[in-house]
Amino acid sequence: MLHRLLSGDLPRSHALTVALVVVLVSLAFAPFLFPGSQSLNVAAKICVFIVLAASYDLLLGYTGIVSFAHTMFYGIGGYGVAVAMHGIGATWGAMGVGVALALLLSLILAVVIGLFSLRVRAIFFAMITLAVASAFAVLASQLRDITGGEDGRSYSVPAMLRPSFRLIEDQVLGVSITGRILTYYLVFFASLGLFLLALRIVNSPFGRVLQAIRENEFRAEALGYRVVVYRTVASVLSATMATLAGVLMALWLRYTGPDTTLSFAIMIDILLMVVIGGMGTLYGAVLGAAIFILAQNYLQVVMGKLSAATDGIPLLPQLLHPDRWLLWLGILFVLSVYFFPTGIVGRLRAQRR
Amino acid sequence: MDAPALETRDLTIRFGGHVAVDKVSCSFRSGSLTAIVGPNGAGKTTYFNLISGQLKASAGTVLLKGEDVTGLPVSARTHRGMGRAFQLTNLFPNLTVAENVRLAVQSRARVGLDLVSLWSDRRALIEKAEAMLARVRLADRRDAAVASLSHGDQRKLEVALMLALEPDIFMFDEPTAGMSVDEVPTILELIQEIKARANATILLVEHKMDVVRSLADRIIVLHNGQLVADGLPAEVIASAVVQEAYLGVAAA
Ligand SMILES: Nc1ncnc2c1ncn2[C@@H]1O[C@H](COP(=O)(O)OP(=O)(O)OP(=O)(O)O)[C@@H](O)[C@H]1O
Numbered sequence: 001m002l003h004r005l006l007s008g009d010l011p012r013s014h015a016l017t018v019a020l021v022v023v024l025v026s027l028a029f030a031p032f033l034f035p036g037s038q039s040l041n042v043a044a045k046i047c048v049f050i051v052l053a054a055s056y057d058l059l060l061g062y063t064g065i066v067s068f069a070h071t072m073f074y075g076i077g078g079y080g081v082a083v084a085m086h087g088i089g090a091t092w093g094a095m096g097v098g099v100a101l102a103l104l105l106s107l108i109l110a111v112v113i114g115l116f117s118l119r120v121r122a123i124f125f126a127m128i129t130l131a132v133a134s135a136f137a138v139l140a141s142q143l144r145d146i147t148g149g150e151d152g153r154s155y156s157v158p159a160m161l162r163p164s165f166r167l168i169e170d171q172v173l174g175v176s177i178t179g180r181i182l183t184y185y186l187v188f189f190a191s192l193g194l195f196l197l198a199l200r201i202v203n204s205p206f207g208r209v210l211q212a213i214r215e216n217e218f219r220a221e222a223l224g225y226r227v228v229v230y231r232t233v234a235s236v237l238s239a240t241m242a243t244l245a246g247v248l249m250a251l252w253l254r255y256t257g258p259d260t261t262l263s264f265a266i267m268i269d270i271l272l273m274v275v276i277g278g279m280g281t282l283y284g285a286v287l288g289a290a291i292f293i294l295a296q297n298y299l300q301v302v303m304g305k306l307s308a309a310t311d312g313i314p315l316l317p318q319l320l321h322p323d324r325w326l327l328w329l330g331i332l333f334v335l336s337v338y339f340f341p342t343g344i345v346g347r348l349r350a351q352r353r
Numbered sequence: 354m355d356a357p358a359l360e361t362r363d364l365t366i367r368f369g370g371h372v373a374v375d376k377v378s379c380s381f382r383s384g385s386l387t388a389i390v391g392p393n394g395a396g397k398t399t400y401f402n403l404i405s406g407q408l409k410a411s412a413g414t415v416l417l418k419g420e421d422v423t424g425l426p427v428s429a430r431t432h433r434g435m436g437r438a439f440q441l442t443n444l445f446p447n448l449t450v451a452e453n454v455r456l457a458v459q460s461r462a463r464v465g466l467d468l469v470s471l472w473s474d475r476r477a478l479i480e481k482a483e484a485m486l487a488r489v490r491l492a493d494r495r496d497a498a499v500a501s502l503s504h505g506d507q508r509k510l511e512v513a514l515m516l517a518l519e520p521d522i523f524m525f526d527e528p529t530a531g532m533s534v535d536e537v538p539t540i541l542e543l544i545q546e547i548k549a550r551a552n553a554t555i556l557l558v559e560h561k562m563d564v565v566r567s568l569a570d571r572i573i574v575l576h577n578g579q580l581v582a583d584g585l586p587a588e589v590i591a592s593a594v595v596q597e598a599y600l601g602v603a604a605a
């Protein structure tokens with residue numbers, strides 16, 4: 001049963017199993033284990049970024065495609081919800097319309113980019129995706145009447161998902177079951193489902209063909225696999241998942257703007273999550289996303305404490321000042337990529353042998 | 354009269370000013386084994402690349418069972434029955450031996466676009482891949498990563514991938530090159546086996562004259578991209594043009 005749920009792709013390392021169980025349990029019970037809106041926000045972000053990183057790994061790690069348009073698809077999902085909720089109203093129907101249109105747009109763009117440019121060399125493909133993504137970001141900020149421009153759009157969500165909503169009068173384990181918590185579980189279960197779906201895809205006959213294309217596209221074609229078709233299908237699947245991740249984030253934040261969806265900084269974050277976790281293994285996306293988001297949110301806090309603790313010692317408090325957190329984040333990543341070139345998962349799996 | 358299994362008409366490719374294959378017209382009867390010989394750089398591999406589609410012809414046509422396939426991509430030609438074992442080993446290095454063969458079996462069964470079933474659930478495909486590995490005597494290396502195989506084993510796997518496609522046309526490009534002496538018979542027996550089956554059309558590029566003599570029904574000679582001789586093995590080997598164009602170089 002578990003074997004089928006994980007599509008036969010078991011962690012194959014004790015340490016990795018433990019790490020994955022810790023992440024799963026923490027996220028599954030986050031509202032009860034870590035009450036408070038900030039920690040719930042972090043947990044929701046981790047869920048969404050696991051999907052986002054996993055869908056990116058489908059391209060980067062499994063198929064060997066370098067694309068910079070992933071945040072564009074993520075943004076399309078976010079704006080789909082935002083525009084529909086803002087324009088039509090805070091109903092499930094409006095959300096359905098927004099999601100459907102967003103998926104359609106992503107599908108069309110992914111197919112067009114795929115067919116036009118997957119035939120060219122990898123570096124040109126990367127450049128084309130970068131150009132398309134930049135154009136889309138410019139368009140999104142200029143079509144102010146539709147997207148809200150640089151300010152983005154705030155909107156209400158269906159009543160059930162609002163903070164004031166109460167599912168039951170009583171508290172559960174000392175926590176009131178508000179619309180926020182329902183939204184969290186919507187995000188959590190949708191992310192879990194999408195992740196398991198991605199796991200199934202990479203372990204299907206199709207998934208192996210993607211790996212074959214990554215390894216030797218020339219031979220894959222000679223074996224009878226039309227490489228451009230497989231790459232395009234992979235791009236479409238990846239884009240679809242990113243779009244749905246954007247939908248989830250839009251529901252969670254009740255706001256969509258260029259900075260939360262389309263920014264190039266997010267693209268870099270996703271890339272780092274995949275590389276740190278381990279390319280070509282979806283479990284890497286889980287660990288990469290969890291570690292990255294935690295570091296992004298708590299490194300400053302930890303550094304503030306360290307800085308205070310080292311007060312009086314020369315230089316150290318300055319180095320550990322919370323304002324330097326980006327520097328330390330950078331150092332951590334350089335070190336991790338240097339010491340674990342196959343990512344955390346690659347490292348953990350190698351240890352077992 | 355039936356169309357030949359494979360035919361090329363005035364097949365030509367130019368690289369800049371250099372004509373690597375020059376108006377080669379030749380047809381290959383179903384059930385025959387044709388050896389293609391010629392000195393290094395004669396255009397043998399390039400001729401194969403034109404037939405299976407890795408290179409686009411500058412002029413001329415390739416006909417498969419009478420049908421023009423010159424405009425088709427490589428994958429489409431494969432599905433119409435062309436099989437190729439490459440001169441330079443050309444595999445999926447970080448996948449296992451079994452996975453490599455399995456990918457070929459799966460292509461033949463046309464289930465590559467199956468996204469929902471489990472790769473490990475397709476018993477029939479797995480068993481077929483296993484049988485193929487046994488045929489080339491690689492069964493004991495099934496779980497090894499291809500990158501870790503010896504050169505000889507990689508050559509065998511190269512052949513196994515072609516067999517797994519169950520093609521009508523088998524193109525071997527120096528299948529025994531670089532193999533140790535005791536590994537060569539395995540490959541030769543395999544070629545014999547394929548030849549014994551009805552309707553297998555085999556094209557074999559091979560430098561070793563004893564191998565050519567024992568296997569081939571016919572020899573064609575390429576020299577500077579041109580087809581310079583075509584006939585029964587004994588005749589062609591004895592002819593002046595081969596002595597000069599091919600054996601002369603080989604002896605040097
Ligand atoms: N892609 C290419 N671009 C330019 N020149 C090429 C290309 N492919 C082959 N050639 C040239 O075409 C000629 C024929 O090469 P080919 O590999 O077909 O020879 P061959 O008969 O297979 O030789 P060998 O016995 O060494 O394998 C050579 O001069 C080679 O340099």
Ligand SMILES: [Mg+2]
Pocket residue numbers: 397398399440526
């Ligand atoms: Mg050659």
